[in-house]
Amino acid sequence: MRLGVLDVGSNTVHLLAVDAHRGARPLPAHSYKAELRLAELLDEHGAIGPEGVDRLVSTIADALQAAEDKGCEAVLPFATSAVREASNADQVLGRIKSETGVDLEVLSGEQEARLTFLAARRWFGWSAGKLLVLDIGGGSLEIAYGIDEEPDAAVSLPLGAGRLTAGWLPGDPPDPIDVKALRRHVRAQIARTVGEFARIGSPDHVVATSKTFRQLARIAGAARSADGLYVQRELSRTSLEEWVPKLAGMTSLQRAELPGVSDGRSAQLLAGALVAEGAMDLFGVEILEVCPWALREGVILRRLDRLPSG
Numbered sequence: 001m002r003l004g005v006l007d008v009g010s011n012t013v014h015l016l017a018v019d020a021h022r023g024a025r026p027l028p029a030h031s032y033k034a035e036l037r038l039a040e041l042l043d044e045h046g047a048i049g050p051e052g053v054d055r056l057v058s059t060i061a062d063a064l065q066a067a068e069d070k071g072c073e074a075v076l077p078f079a080t081s082a083v084r085e086a087s088n089a090d091q092v093l094g095r096i097k098s099e100t101g102v103d104l105e106v107l108s109g110e111q112e113a114r115l116t117f118l119a120a121r122r123w124f125g126w127s128a129g130k131l132l133v134l135d136i137g138g139g140s141l142e143i144a145y146g147i148d149e150e151p152d153a154a155v156s157l158p159l160g161a162g163r164l165t166a167g168w169l170p171g172d173p174p175d176p177i178d179v180k181a182l183r184r185h186v187r188a189q190i191a192r193t194v195g196e197f198a199r200i201g202s203p204d205h206v207v208a209t210s211k212t213f214r215q216l217a218r219i220a221g222a223a224r225s226a227d228g229l230y231v232q233r234e235l236s237r238t239s240l241e242e243w244v245p246k247l248a249g250m251t252s253l254q255r256a257e258l259p260g261v262s263d264g265r266s267a268q269l270l271a272g273a274l275v276a277e278g279a280m281d282l283f284g285v286e287i288l289e290v291c292p293w294a295l296r297e298g299v300i301l302r303r304l305d306r307l308p309s310g
Contacts, residue, residue, distance in 0.1 A: 002029060003303065004072035005296045006063055008104060010039035010082035010138025010162050011211075011265070013056070015063040016296050017070045022307045026300050032066040034059045035264040038082035039138040039162035046087040053092055061100050076299055078105045080112055081139030081160060109156020113142035115298030117151045120207045122301055123293045129204030132197070134279050135294060136212040136272050138162035141190075141279070145197050152200050155193050159186055161212050161265075161272035169271060172251050179248050182271065186278045194282050206285045208235065209294035211265060212272035217290050218260030219243060225260070233290040237280045244273050 001021060007014045014033045020026040036059060041052035048056070060077075067075050083089055084106050096102055107115070113135070120133045133151075135142040139160035144151040168182040208217075213235065218224065220239035223231040247255060247270045256266035280288065 001073050002071050003300060004067040004070070004075040005299050006060070006067070006075050006077040006102070007296050007299075008038075008056070008060070008077070008079040008083060010080060010140070010160055011035060011037050011268075012138075013059045013063060014296070015066055015075075016300075017067060017072050018300055020300060020304055022304045026297060026304070030066070030070045032063050034062070037138065037162055037264070038086075039160055040166040042082070042086060042166075046085070048082070048086045048088060048092055053095060056092070057096055057099050060096060060102055060104075064100060064102065075102075076303055077102050078107050078299060080107055080137060080295070081109065081156075081158070081163075084108070085139065085158075109140055109142065110154050112137075112140070112295055113144040113154035113156055114151055115302060116142055116209055116295045117144035117146065117154065117298070118149055118301055119293040119295070119298035120209060120291045121149050122297075123291050124205065124207065128207075130201065132203035132206045132283065132285070133209065133291075134207070134213070134276075134288070135209045136161055136275050137210060138268070141275055143193060143197070143279070145200055145203060153197055155196070157189050157193065159189055159275050161268035161275065164271035164275070165268045172267070173249060174270065176248070179270070179274075183274050183278070186274050187282065190275075190278050190282050197283070206283075206288040207291045208276070208288045209291045212269070213276060213288075213290050215261050215265065215269060216240060216243070216273055216276055219258045222290065229292045234287050235276075235290065236287045237277070237285060240273065240277050240280065244270075244277055247273050 004017045017030040018026040116135045130147045133144045137160045141157045141159035144154040146152040217235040222233040252267040256263045
């Protein structure tokens with residue numbers, strides 16, 4: 001069957017159409033993506049403004065049309081932190097429902113972490129042993145750890161690259177004082193969770209998902225996305241520590257000229273790098289491997305698991 005997963009994230013609205021059935025690897029068939037950066041569109045009261053809601057409703061309608069055009073039998077729609085934490089979330093969801101017919105499921109941060117963990121577990125398999133999975137989105141950082149398909153610990157922190165850029169780094173290039181303050185804030189937030197994970201034991205394999213990690217790995221020398229999903233891509237803490245001060249001294253336009261960095265994400269890259277560096281340092285991670293599957297694939301896999309066999 002062909003399924004569509006509609007991800008209303010803090011940075012993008014992304015429809016991924018896949019050909020899938022239970023027990024098989026989902027094969028991507030079509031991708032429709034629009035960058036809205038909802039995490040940066042919240043007003044002083046934490047609400048998504050009228051223009052942002054208009055754009056969101058219109059983009060979801062376009063994504064649904066794309067799903068129909070590509071023959072999706074069902075669409076799995078969900079939203080993450082930007083909608084979850086908006087002060088007018090109920091009104092936004094109501095308008096989406098009335099104008100597009102989509103009943104958008106708002107995932108909790110812990111659900112995000114658990115579904116992303118499932119995707120990473122399926123990608124790397126049982127031989128990877130105990131996994132520590134890190135995911136930096138536009139609005140939040142998810143961390144999950146475990147040896148099975150359900151993690152033993154899963155947390156979500158308000159440390160998304162878009163959220164932090166909008167709230168902490170107004171300059172372009174940013175003021176060094178702001179960078180230092182953000183670094184301090186990020187590490188204090190992550191440090192509160194380290195003990196919970198440390199009690200469980202050391203991971204056998206550390207995995208990162210999300211575009212932020214892919215871009216950081218790419219500028220540090222990892223293979224291009226055009227080289228395919230199955231090329232191993234790693235990011236070392238040493239390389240990241242070398243890049244953070246370089247990114248801090250660049251404008252967003254200069255970052256956009258780096259390999260693999262898109263115009264729409266270049267402004268957020270420094271904040272994402274500070275989160276990645278803080279997580280790797282505080283969890284004692286020297287090298288992590290970038291996983292091509294993340295939350296969307298986790299949502300698809302969970303849906304396929306619930307289909308009747310035979």
